[in-house]
Amino acid sequence: MPTILDEIQLNPSERPRYTRYELAKLVQERRKELNLSLEEASSKYGVDVSFWQSIENASRTFNVKVYKLIGAFLNMSKDEMLAKEVDDMTSLSFRTSDEKHPEIQEAVQFANFIFDEMVMQEKIATK
Known part of the structure; x- marks a missing residue:
């Protein structure tokens, strides 16, 4: 069953500000x-x-019912609960837009994926 977070389009430098585990902890x-x-x-x-x-x-x-209840209880808006965190890409020197080196682009995309996974695992582990 898809969740609300599944419907949010994230690019490689974005992730949800709150996981359901973090929201659950805030409610508790x-x-x-x-x-x-x-x-x-x-x-x-x-x-x-x-x-x-x-x-x-x-x-x-x-789901929507849960987010509405959490929002009312925590006095948080839907936008706040579903906000994104965005990495500052301007300070990362290993980024490149050189299309002549597809292996570099592939390595950067893979590194982004691993980084995002590490951040999400850390967020989940703080439950």
């Missing part, structure tokens, strides 16, 4: 700051406790 932290139990939070937002818990555990696909 905010609930605790407000001294709300799972039951109180879920009741306030009209969802089952198991639904709320699945959000905090990031064990469900984050």
Whole structure:
């Protein structure tokens, strides 16, 4: 099942600002700051406790309903939750636009892919 993040078009220097794991952690932290139990939070937002818990555990696909609930709870806009982080490409000296060297372009694309994967794994690991 595709998620909202699957619909966002990213180029090689972009990645989502928040993973679902980071949003889940923010929800859990905010609930605790407000001294709300799972039951109180879920009741306030009209969802089952198991639904709320699945959000905090990031064990469900984050669909429109989930993003709306998280946005309301964290007082975050849709644009903020789905924002992109963009790398500063101007300071990277190994970039090239020389079309005479396709092997360099391929190596740069591969390095971008690996870098993006490392960043996303780090974001996920901070859950």
